[in-house]
Amino acid sequence: MTDLLQFLTSGLLVGGIYALIALGMVLIFKATGVFNFASGHLVALGGFIVFFLIVQIGLPIWIGLICAILIAAAAGILIERFSLRRLIGQSMMSALMATLAVAYFLQGLMLAVWQGKVYSLPKFLPVGSVSLLATIDVELLWPFIVSMILFGAFAIFFAKTKLGLGMRATAEDHQLARLKGVNVKFIFSLTWALAAALSAIAGILLAHRLGVSSSLAYVGFRVIPVVLLGGLESIVGAIVGGLIIGVIESLVAGYFNAWLTSIAPFIVLLIVMIIKPEGLFGQKRIERV
Amino acid sequence: MQPCGTFNVDYAQEMSIIRTKTQWILAILGLVLLLTSPLYLNDHLLSLVINLAIIIVAVLGLNILTGYAGQVNLGQAAFVCVGAYSSALMITKLDMPFLITIPLAGLTAGLIGLIFGLPSLRVKGFYLAMTTLAAQFIIPTLIAHVRTDITGGGNGIIIPAQQLGNIILNTPTSIFYVIMPTLILLVFVAKSLMRGAIGRAFVAIRDNELAAESMGINVFKYKLLAFFICTFYAGVAGSLYVCWMRVINYDFFPLMDSIWYLGMMIIGGMGSITGAIIGPVFIYSLDQFLTWEASQLAGVFRALPTTLPASMHLMLFAIIIIIFLIFEPRGLYHRWVLFKTAYRLMPFSY
Numbered sequence: 001m002t003d004l005l006q007f008l009t010s011g012l013l014v015g016g017i018y019a020l021i022a023l024g025m026v027l028i029f030k031a032t033g034v035f036n037f038a039s040g041h042l043v044a045l046g047g048f049i050v051f052f053l054i055v056q057i058g059l060p061i062w063i064g065l066i067c068a069i070l071i072a073a074a075a076g077i078l079i080e081r082f083s084l085r086r087l088i089g090q091s092m093m094s095a096l097m098a099t100l101a102v103a104y105f106l107q108g109l110m111l112a113v114w115q116g117k118v119y120s121l122p123k124f125l126p127v128g129s130v131s132l133l134a135t136i137d138v139e140l141l142w143p144f145i146v147s148m149i150l151f152g153a154f155a156i157f158f159a160k161t162k163l164g165l166g167m168r169a170t171a172e173d174h175q176l177a178r179l180k181g182v183n184v185k186f187i188f189s190l191t192w193a194l195a196a197a198l199s200a201i202a203g204i205l206l207a208h209r210l211g212v213s214s215s216l217a218y219v220g221f222r223v224i225p226v227v228l229l230g231g232l233e234s235i236v237g238a239i240v241g242g243l244i245i246g247v248i249e250s251l252v253a254g255y256f257n258a259w260l261t262s263i264a265p266f267i268v269l270l271i272v273m274i275i276k277p278e279g280l281f282g283q284k285r286i287e288r289v
Numbered sequence: 290m291q292p293c294g295t296f297n298v299d300y301a302q303e304m305s306i307i308r309t310k311t312q313w314i315l316a317i318l319g320l321v322l323l324l325t326s327p328l329y330l331n332d333h334l335l336s337l338v339i340n341l342a343i344i345i346v347a348v349l350g351l352n353i354l355t356g357y358a359g360q361v362n363l364g365q366a367a368f369v370c371v372g373a374y375s376s377a378l379m380i381t382k383l384d385m386p387f388l389i390t391i392p393l394a395g396l397t398a399g400l401i402g403l404i405f406g407l408p409s410l411r412v413k414g415f416y417l418a419m420t421t422l423a424a425q426f427i428i429p430t431l432i433a434h435v436r437t438d439i440t441g442g443g444n445g446i447i448i449p450a451q452q453l454g455n456i457i458l459n460t461p462t463s464i465f466y467v468i469m470p471t472l473i474l475l476v477f478v479a480k481s482l483m484r485g486a487i488g489r490a491f492v493a494i495r496d497n498e499l500a501a502e503s504m505g506i507n508v509f510k511y512k513l514l515a516f517f518i519c520t521f522y523a524g525v526a527g528s529l530y531v532c533w534m535r536v537i538n539y540d541f542f543p544l545m546d547s548i549w550y551l552g553m554m555i556i557g558g559m560g561s562i563t564g565a566i567i568g569p570v571f572i573y574s575l576d577q578f579l580t581w582e583a584s585q586l587a588g589v590f591r592a593l594p595t596t597l598p599a600s601m602h603l604m605l606f607a608i609i610i611i612i613f614l615i616f617e618p619r620g621l622y623h624r625w626v627l628f629k630t631a632y633r634l635m636p637f638s639y
C-alpha cells in the first residue's frame with residue numbers, strides 16, 4: 001500500500017513536467033493547427049541557454065533565468081516566422097515535416113555549440129526530500145508547483161484578457177478572427193513565443209534535476225501520448241493527460257519491467273486511438289461533405 | 290503529355306509504361322548501364338549504390354501508402370526492422386535459403402503493418418501518424434527485451450554469408466546482382482499496381498475519403514491493403530539489408546530513418562513512382578557529399594570542434610527539407626515533368 005502511494009505520488013510529480021510541455025504543444029495546435037514535434041528540442045534548448053547564461057557567462061541566477069526564457073521565446077518567434085508561416089495553407093504533412101526539420105536543426109545547433117556533452121546546473125532550487133504520506137522529492141515538487149501555477153495563469157489569460165480571447169478566436173477560425181480585427185500573424189508569433197517559453201521553463205526544471213544534455217529532447221516524444229490522451233485542443237486535457245501518463249509510467253516501472261516504461265505511454269496511445277481518437281477532452285469533429 | 294505526333298489509339302497504349310521508341314531505347318540503355326555497373330564502379334561506389342537500392346525499396350512502399358493512399362506513416366524504419374529480424378531468424382534458426390526469406394520477411398512485416406493499420410478505420414491524417422509513431426517506439430523495444438534468447442537482445446544477430454547456387458554472396462558485386470533485380474522487379478510491380486484499379490482507388494481515398502466511399506470503394510479494405518503493401522516493401526528492404534550487412538541490431542532502425550524516408554519521399558515527389566526513386570537518389574547523394582565535405586573541413590580546420598561535421602549535417606538537412614517544403618512542395622518529380630513538357634513542346638512553347 002505504501003508502495004502504491006509512493007508510485008502514485010512520484011508519478012503525479014513527473015506528470016507535472018509532462019503537462020507543462022504538453023501545454024506548449026496544445027497551445028500551438030489550438031492556435032495554428034500545427035503539431036509541434038520540435039517541442040522536445042525546445043526543452044533541451046531551454047536547458048542549454050540557461051547553462052550558457054548562468055555558467056558560461058556567469059549572470060546572476062534570476063536574471064539568467066528570465067533572460068533564458070525571453071531568448072527561448074524569441075527562438076520560438078524565429079521558428080514560426082521562417083518556417084511555419086511560409087507553410088500556412090499547405091497540407092498537414094508539410095507542417096509536420098517542417099517541425100521535424102526544425103527539431104533536427106535545433107539538434108544540430110546544440111551539437112555544434114555545446115558539443116553533445118552533459119553539463120550540470122548549479123542547484124538554485126532547494127533539494128532533498130520531504131516525508132508526508134509518501135516520500136516527496138523536492139526537486140520534482142518544484143516543477144509540479146510551477147506547472148500548476150502556469151496552468152492557473154493560462155486559464156485566467158484565456159478567460160479574462162482580450163489577447164486570450166483573440167487567441168481562442170484564432171483557434172476557431174483564422175479568417176473569421178481576421179474579419180473581427182484580430183491580428184492573426186501576431187497571434188501566431190505570440191503562440192510560438194509562449195510555447196517556446198513554456199518548453200524552456202520545463203527544460204530548466206528538468207535540467208536542474210538531470211543535468212543539461214541533448215537527450216532532454218527525448219522527453220518531447222514521451223509527451224506526444226500525453227497530448228493525444230488529453231485531447232489535442234484541450235488545456236485541461238494537457239494537465240490531466242500529463243498526470244495520468246506520469247502515474248502510468250510510475251506504476252509500470254514499479255510493478256513491471258523498467259524497459260516497459262518507455263513504451264507504456266505509446267501502448268496507451270494506441271488504445272486511445274482505437275477507442276476514443278479525440279482524447280478525453282478533445283473536440284469530436286463532424287465531417288461534412 | 291505525349292511527344293508531338295504521338296496519339297494513344299487504344300487502352301493498351303494509354304496504360305503502357307514505356308510508350309515511344311525513344312523511351313524503349315533509353316530504358317534498355319539505362320538497364321544495361323545499371324546492370325553492368327559493377328564492371329566500372331569500385332567497391333565503395335558499388336556499396337553506396339546497394340545502400341541506395343535498399344532505401345529506394347523502403348521509400349517506394351512509403352510512397353504507395355503516403356503518396357498514393359494519403360495515410361501518413363512515421364514508422365517505416367520499424368517495419369524495415371521487422372523484415373530484417375524475420376529474415377535473419379528464418380536464416381539462422383530455420384535454415385531457410387535466403388531467396389525464400391525475402392517474400393516471407395515481406396509478408397511478416399506486412400502482417401505486423403496490418404495491425405498498426407487497423408486504427409486507420411477510425412482515425413486519419415495526423416492521428417494515424419501518431420499510431421505509426423507508436424509502432425516506431427514499440428517494435429524495436431519489444432525486439433530488444435522480449436524473448437532475447439531468440440532475438441539476441443542487445444547483441445543483435447550475425448548472419449553467415451548466404452549462398453546462391455555455388456556463388457557465395459560476400460562481395461558487393463554478387464550482392465548487387467541480388468538486390469538490383471529485386472529492386473527493378475519491385476519498381477515494376479509498384480508502377481503496375483498504381484496505374485491499375487488499386488492505384489486509382491488509393492488516389493480516390495487520398496483525395497476525398499467520403500467521395501471514394503460513395504463511389505463504391507471499400508475504404509477500409511483499401512487502406513489496409515495500402516498498409517500491407519507499404520510494410521511489405523519495408524520488410525523486403527529489411528531482408529535485403531540482412532543479405533547486405535550480415536549483422537543486424539534493433540537500434541539500426543531509428544526514428545531518424547523513418548523521417549529520412551518521409552523527407553526523401555516529399556523531396557522526390559509524393560504520389561509518383563519516379564519521385565520515390567529521384568528523392569532517395571538526390572538526398573543520398575547530398576548526404577554523401579555533406580559527409581565528404583564535413584570530413585574535408587575537419588581536415589583543413591583542425592581547431593574546429595569534432596562534433597561540427599555531424600551538426601552541420603543535421604542543420605543542412607533540416608534547411609534543405611524546409612526550403613523544399615516552402616518552394617517546391619510537389620517535389621523534384623514536378624520539376625522533371627515541367628522539364629519534359631518544355632522539351633516536348635520545343636520550339637513551340639505555347
